[in-house]
Amino acid sequence: MDFSLSVKHLELQARARQFAEQVLQPYEMECEDNDGLSPESLTAINGKVMEWELNALNHTKEDGGQGYNIFEQMLVDEQLGRVTGAIWDTVFRPSYPMKFASPAQKAEYLIPTCQGKRRDCYAITEADAGSDPTQCRTSATKVAGGWSLNGEKWFVTVGDWADYILLHAHVDGDPAKASVFFVDKNLSGVKVKRTPRYTHHFCYKHPEFIFEDVIVGEDKLLGEVGRGLDYTKDWFVEARLGIAARCVGGATRALEVANEFASKRVQFGTTIRDFQGIEFMLADMAVEIMAAKSMLYRICWGIDNGGERKLNHARVAALKLYCSEMVGRVCDRAVQILGGRGYMRENPVERLWRDTRVDRIWEGTSEIQRVIIGGQIKRRGLEVYTGW
Ligand SMILES: Cc1cc2nc3c(=O)[nH]c(=O)nc-3n(C[C@H](O)[C@H](O)[C@H](O)COP(=O)(O)OP(=O)(O)OC[C@H]3O[C@@H](n4cnc5c(N)ncnc54)[C@H](O)[C@@H]3O)c2cc1C
Incomplete structure (x- = not known):
């Protein structure tokens, strides 16, 4: 190999x-x-x-x-x-x-x-439908020539900049008929309810939307009625891989900054990297990134080389869990190594520490990844994770 x-x-x-x-x-x-x-x-x-x-x-x-x-x-x-x-x-x-x-x-x-001329955003989450999207209340009802859409969506990333929304809704309010619709943001009945502020300072916003009797044509249904959750799961695999990869990149930058600082910062007459307490933190950070990166490269390689769809979903859950928790530990240590400077917003380790907190929440929380992994072990055995 x-x-x-x-x-x-x-x-x-x-x-x-x-x-x-x-x-x-x-x-x-x-x-x-x-x-x-x-x-x-x-x-x-x-x-x-x-x-x-x-x-x-x-x-x-x-x-x-x-x-x-x-x-x-x-x-x-x-x-x-x-x-x-x-x-x-x-x-x-x-x-x-x-x-x-x-x-x-x-x-x-x-x-x-x-081609960069339009921008999409994806709206699944609602007030009562977070980790469990089957509780979605946004509905699609057949009307002459198309669909009438009603509901409310939360946390719609890029919702401020996008010009259309991929809207996850239940046809006739039936979770078995979960479907996705193309909804242009300028349609009558599409409104921004509010734009909350979050821990991170994200280059786009995450507004909440209301859909009130929004009428779209029949041609705005993506694929087929009832396939909405499948599409969402496929989206999750791609989005979780992206998160895992970015966590490895963010952790690597945090380690580089901390390593450089530890080599230059002098206290008690010596660079702080000469204190074992600091050196051990740097060592742990490097090892954790190495482990996450090995997992990331191996799983991505496996997906491109004929990985079975369900196995990919199972392993990507483990990858997302590990990488998002790893970056939290690495960035936290980076902040610690930089001391007071690590707590200053002008310092990239502070921003990475804050920015990467959401990686344990979105696209399925850490707990939901563990639910997936536990379920896979029960159904298919430990081999999914240990026998490859
Ligand atoms: C900044 C940001 C951007 C986002 N962007 C988007 C977006 O673009 N589109 C979109 O649709 N959504 C988006 N989301 C929503 C995100 O995917 C949800 O927040 C996430 O899925 C969790 O749902 P929830 O917040 O309702 O938490 P809940 O589901 O209410 O969970 C609350 C707590 O309960 C735990 N929990 C729930 N179920 C279980 C269980 N079975 N076992 C153990 N613990 C459990 C959770 O892990 C969590 O700790 C975004 C969220 C944030 C914060």
């Missing part, structure tokens, strides 16, 4: 690293100081994403994307994870389930989104 990266992989990894450092990192303090980026900055970055050919990594070239496989996408995500303020999210990646769109829907939504 050859674990070395090919020339193509190394080029992609280097390009993503340069993009993160040269294009995105200069915007970090604007995002931090203003709790987001200005439309001018977002538009400028959008142009750069296209120029550097990092748009729509996850969609085919025919649909206007880059056609990268899972391993290649992961290589990019890992580097983007070094950036604070979630500015990685400007490197837009149209939602995975749009692969199932009709040719007309691809022409109207997917292709312009891959």
